[in-house]
Amino acid sequence: MLAALTGAGLSAAAGLNAYIPFLLVALIARFTDVITLPHQYAWIESNWAIGIAAALLLSEVVLDKVAVVDHLNDAVGTFVRPATGGLIFAATTAAEDFEKSSSFLADNPWVGVLLGIITAGIVHTGKAVTRPVVNVGTAGLGTPVVSAAEDGASVTLSLVAIFLPVLVIFLLLLLLWGGFALWRRRWQRRRRRDQLMADAGYS
Numbered sequence: 001m002l003a004a005l006t007g008a009g010l011s012a013a014a015g016l017n018a019y020i021p022f023l024l025v026a027l028i029a030r031f032t033d034v035i036t037l038p039h040q041y042a043w044i045e046s047n048w049a050i051g052i053a054a055a056l057l058l059s060e061v062v063l064d065k066v067a068v069v070d071h072l073n074d075a076v077g078t079f080v081r082p083a084t085g086g087l088i089f090a091a092t093t094a095a096e097d098f099e100k101s102s103s104f105l106a107d108n109p110w111v112g113v114l115l116g117i118i119t120a121g122i123v124h125t126g127k128a129v130t131r132p133v134v135n136v137g138t139a140g141l142g143t144p145v146v147s148a149a150e151d152g153a154s155v156t157l158s159l160v161a162i163f164l165p166v167l168v169i170f171l172l173l174l175l176l177w178g179g180f181a182l183w184r185r186r187w188q189r190r191r192r193r194d195q196l197m198a199d200a201g202y203s
Contacts, residue, residue: 002165003093004115009161009168010092011085011116012175015123016154017064018077018084019057024158025088026050029095034162040109041091065147067140074128085120086113092162123175 013021022044029035030045043049063073090112127150134142153175160167 005165005168006161007089007093007112007116008119008172009157009165011089011119012123012168012172013154013157013161014085014088014116015081015120016127016150016157017057017060018081018120019053019060020151020154021088021158021161022084023050023053023057024155024162025092026053028162035092035095037091037095041094044087044091061147061151064150065144067135067143070131070135070143070147071128074124074131077124078128081124082117082121086116089113089116089119126175 010021010025025035025037026045026049029037030050037044060073064070090109093112094109131143131146134146157168157171157175160171
């Protein structure tokens, strides 16, 4: 159960920023005993994987804070974030499986991959749908603020998933509520705009 919560939290974090949970898992596995990745995922903590992830994270942090450019970044993220979510879910649950000598997830890695892809995909879709609300509503001024908040949420969710996985459900519900609130605001704004246009047409 805890392994699944860890995987779910990390894959959700990947839906916000693909490289933060990947890099945290890689560094924690490399320099601590908190995560022990099995041999099939050992490449994650290699020098080249950490270096590439760090470079991609830097570019993501910069590009995602520029209005309009962030939409292009989200388009690329449509493929990258779910894929990373699937990888991290499978890797961390396999690590937990390995430590507890349980073979289900280790023998069926596709389960973790699929769950991670779905979780990260849902979060990414919410991010991609609600970001235009912020960009339009603030004329782009709110883009870097929201992006920084998303990065902070990704870091927090990743660390909680690794060290306090029992809290992951609470954070996921909070994330879901925030996404719904932004979507509802967008829907209400569009409804008011349509009503004003209709009223103007009748006047």
